[in-house]
Amino acid sequence: MTVSQHRLVIRHAPGELILPTYAKPEPGNHPPLDFPPYKSTGLRHPTKALVLLPHRLTEVTGPLLGDDLITMQDADLTTGHAGEPQGQRIIVFGQVRDSGGKPVPDTLVEIWQTNAAGRYRHSREHHPAPLDPNFDGVGRAITDQGGRYRFITIQPGSYPWGNHYNAWRPAHIHFSLFGRAFTQRLVTQMYFPGDPLLPLDPIYNSVPDEKARQRMIAAFSIEDTQPEWALAYRFDIVLRGREASIFEDEGHGH
Amino acid sequence: MGELLTPSQTVGPYFSMRLPWDQGPYVVPAGTPGAITIIGRLLDGAGDPIPDGLIETWQASPEGRFAHPDDPRGPVPDGDKAFRGFGRVPTGHDGSFKIVTLKPGALPAGDGQVEAPHIDVSVFSRGMLDRSVTRIYFPDEPEANAADPVLAQVPDERLVTLIAVPAGDALLRFDIHMQGPAETVFFDL
Numbered sequence: 001m002t003v004s005q006h007r008l009v010i011r012h013a014p015g016e017l018i019l020p021t022y023a024k025p026e027p028g029n030h031p032p033l034d035f036p037p038y039k040s041t042g043l044r045h046p047t048k049a050l051v052l053l054p055h056r057l058t059e060v061t062g063p064l065l066g067d068d069l070i071t072m073q074d075a076d077l078t079t080g081h082a083g084e085p086q087g088q089r090i091i092v093f094g095q096v097r098d099s100g101g102k103p104v105p106d107t108l109v110e111i112w113q114t115n116a117a118g119r120y121r122h123s124r125e126h127h128p129a130p131l132d133p134n135f136d137g138v139g140r141a142i143t144d145q146g147g148r149y150r151f152i153t154i155q156p157g158s159y160p161w162g163n164h165y166n167a168w169r170p171a172h173i174h175f176s177l178f179g180r181a182f183t184q185r186l187v188t189q190m191y192f193p194g195d196p197l198l199p200l201d202p203i204y205n206s207v208p209d210e211k212a213r214q215r216m217i218a219a220f221s222i223e224d225t226q227p228e229w230a231l232a233y234r235f236d237i238v239l240r241g242r243e244a245s246i247f248e249d250e251g252h253g254h
Numbered sequence: 255m256g257e258l259l260t261p262s263q264t265v266g267p268y269f270s271m272r273l274p275w276d277q278g279p280y281v282v283p284a285g286t287p288g289a290i291t292i293i294g295r296l297l298d299g300a301g302d303p304i305p306d307g308l309i310e311t312w313q314a315s316p317e318g319r320f321a322h323p324d325d326p327r328g329p330v331p332d333g334d335k336a337f338r339g340f341g342r343v344p345t346g347h348d349g350s351f352k353i354v355t356l357k358p359g360a361l362p363a364g365d366g367q368v369e370a371p372h373i374d375v376s377v378f379s380r381g382m383l384d385r386s387v388t389r390i391y392f393p394d395e396p397e398a399n400a401a402d403p404v405l406a407q408v409p410d411e412r413l414v415t416l417i418a419v420p421a422g423d424a425l426l427r428f429d430i431h432m433q434g435p436a437e438t439v440f441f442d443l
Contacts, residue, residue: 017326017327017362017363017364018326018364019324019326019364020324023256025259026258026259029258029259029261030259030261030262030383030384031261031262031263031383031384032383033382033383033384033386035383038264038381038383039381040380040381041381041382041383042299042381043298043299043300043302043381043432043433044298044299044304044379044380044381044382044432044433045381045382045386045432045433046386046432046433046437046438046440047299047433047437048412048437048439048440050440050441050442051404051407051408051439051440051441051442052407052441052442053387053389053404053441053442053443054403054404055443056361056363056364056369057314057320057325057361057362057364057369058312058313058314058320058361058369058372058374059374059443060324061312061320061322061324061325062312062322062340063312063338063339063340064321064322065340069275097257098256099256099257099258099259100256100257101256101257110272110273111272112268112269112271112272112273120268120271121271122267122268122270122271124267124268124306125267125268136271137271138271138272139272140272174263174265174266174268174269174272176265176269176272176273180322180324181324182312182374182376182443183443185310185376185385186259186260186262187262187263187264187265187269187378187385188260188261188262188263189263189264189266203263203264203383204263206263206383207261209258211258212258212259212261213261215258215259215260215261216260216261216263236260237260238257238258238259238260239259239260240259241256
């Protein structure tokens with residue numbers, strides 16, 4: 001039985017419902033909602049104490065958005081136009097797994113990014129860098145049975161933003177993931193190794209734990225770089241996993 | 255102890271390049287018998303609309319079922335299969351959003367209790383480094399709401415922020431206040 005077909009054992013006490021619980025993130029793994037160096041958090045974070053939400057049916061399930069939203073071309077951001085986009089062609093690939101090390105198969109991965117000049121194709125974007133008629137900067141993929149995904153795209157650029165004087169975002173690709181449960185939903189950003197803007201960026205540095213921060217930096221891979229064609233970056237993504245105390249049936253027909 | 259998680263980061267101002275899609279607000283197709291519309295506004299701590307927010311909803315079917323392998327009650331009855339359960343809508347320039355759905359059923363809570371009909375909501379926007387999670391409950395369920403184990407943990411004076419308000423025929427309003435005297439209850443998931 002494959003991982004995607006994991007089923008929970010139901011203990012047949014009358015009226016009993018055994019559900020998984022997803023482990024809490026370690027302190028410092030996620031950014032605080034109130035982070036003054038990123039000014040826009042000021043009026044947009046909850047100020048009152050959060051109320052604990054135990055994981056029940058609505059939280060341990062989630063949308064399983066599938067192939068009807070996806071075409072093969074969605075994972076290749078460099079095709080679909082009259083010509084090729086400007087910039088450095090790159091392969092961005094990796095594995096989606098949970099904190100227990102289990103791959104997360106069949107899950108939707110959505111990305112968006114600037115073009116090579118640091119310009120988003122968006123009506124509210126006014127950075128005076130050129131649009132590229134051959135690059136939209138959006139992609140979608142579904143992970144395979146091993147939790148793997150792969151995009152072909154262009155190295156994004158840095159761009160200025162108004163947070164503080166001479167503020168520039170390090171080059172990044174936005175990622176949105178569902179996992180298999182409402183509890184696993186994640187929106188994050190992938191950064192590039194060696195970017196000199198990383199130590200200066202309040203969004204990147206909002207994550208308190210240094211090792212967790214480094215999880216957002218992709219690894220250059222010469223092994224996966226394709227000769228005469230494209231550089232490769234590996235970006236593995238770790239979602240919340242189930243707590244170990246859960247009894248699971250591996251499918252041996254109990 | 256497992257691996258460190260990939261940290262959350264803000265969805266930023268430009269997610270609408272990718273994330274919304276035409277049918278996103280329609281958890282069921284428009285015109286579905288029994289459909290309800292939930293409208294609302296997403297507001298910041300100054301009471302101003304958040305025009306670059308994203309609202310996502312996840313809920314059970316009217317029968318209280320999920321088409322998902324981790325619902326241990328087994329596969330859903332055939333009649334539920336057209337029901338998406340998931341809604342996604344970007345906020346408008348005035349912070350407004352609209353979701354068309356079916357009212358979910360009540361759910362067993364696993365310990366002999368029953369959860370009142372509810373919709374889980376994720377709120378994303380520029381300036382939010384992680385999502386905020388809340389729930390929509392229904393105004394025509396006073397008894398179920400009074401017995402709901404999640405609402406039982408909410409201070410009485412704040413319960414009103416989690417219960418949608420009747421706004422017309424098959425129409426409910428659910429405003430989301432990030433801060434202020436009417437700050438919505440958000441959950442630690």
